[in-house]
Amino acid sequence: MRREEAGAAAPTLAPERAIAARDFAKFQALIHREAGIWLAPEKQMLLVGRLGRRVRELGLGSFDAYYQRVEADPDERVRMLDHITTNETHFFREPRHFELLEEQVFPRWIAEAARGARPRRARVWSAACSTGEEPYSLAMALLRAFPPGSGWELEILATDLSTRVLERARAAVWPLEKSREIPVDHLKAYMWKGTGTQEGLMKAGPELRALVRFARLNLVDEVDASTGRFDLIFCRNVLIYFDAPTKQRVVARLLRHLATDGQLFLGHAESLSGMGLPVRSEVPTVYSHAARGDAGARSSP
Structure with missing residues (x-):
């Protein structure tokens, strides 16, 4: 000081x-x-x-x-x-999204892989990751469904506009009171409790940290084509800060990086209704491409 x-x-x-x-x-x-x-x-x-x-x-x-x-x-x-930028976030925020993953999306992937209809690979993009609670929540859900040794290749890209919150997300350390947001079985399996000088803190375990790659990205800018396509894109509680034309451009850009049969997850106060985009609503705040065909890459790296 x-x-x-x-x-x-x-x-x-x-x-x-x-x-x-x-x-x-x-x-x-x-x-x-x-x-x-x-x-x-x-x-x-x-x-x-x-x-x-x-x-x-x-x-x-x-x-x-x-x-x-x-x-x-x-x-x-x-x-x-x-x-x-506003950076409020929580672990397992909007639990219905995670219930949808665990009860419908992940079982469908497993069944498709078993019959050779998809590779054993899943790519996820947390497009406004803030201090990391969202991508690490996704990492826990993925590891529970596709544990090491299951033959699945998992990858999470976590991006944000703010360099300040990305530094905190990479550190993967939070106050221990945040543990109340995490299901007990996930907490025991994937989080470390601090001791000594780290008492009162918790840290994501190495399995989680190995899954998540962080990068600074401005959603209003073009995204490099080499970023590839993703099975899941989470862009929650971000579009509410954009005006209508910016929102339209950002979502269109996200859709270009969504796999043919992927899902786009938005925040509870966000909707694509009336925007004229080629999407259909699977459940409230969860969207997929309107026309599902065989064309296009699936989860291309």
Whole structure:
């Protein structure tokens, strides 16, 4: 920690005059352009709350000065987006999704593999992984259904816009109270309880960590074709932050990476109804390609 020199006061921003309307409009446009996130006018205080501390840390006296820094410095632009993004998440969030996997999707894969209709391979994309609870929940579900020695090749790609949360996700360490979100059998099988200096923490075991690969990815950007196709894509509680045109583009992009018979999982408050996309709803918030044919690669790496 750094101690401020005597007599050197950090710049302060008066809360009621912290950001001018014109400066908010500039950040609004920049954030939408860079991340697809649309901050409505009533989100002005949210922006002030999330960026104000960073403005003071840099010794800047106004949001206009910070905007100039962000425009000129790509690294600072990434930090700014880190502060803007919302990263609330839980283990096994929206349990019905995991019930669908365990009761219908995984048994179907096993049956198809047994008759030679699919390879013993499963690829999953957690497209807004935050601090890792979602991809590690998926890893636990996959390992329970396809344990080591079963002959299945498993892979989870976990991506997020925020470098800050990706660092935490890679560390795979959480407060022990998060263990209440995990089914007891999964907790005992796949999580380590901290002792000594790590008391009060838990960490994902090596089997889980070996399954998940993390990368920074902006959903509004084109995804490299070499990323391949996925049997499952989880993009939950992200589309609610996009305006309609951005949402349309992002979902169309996700669908290009969804295997012919794959499923796209959205958050409980999200829907593709009325968007004119070539999808059908299997159950609420779970979608698949509207036309299922033999064409196209399945889970291509």
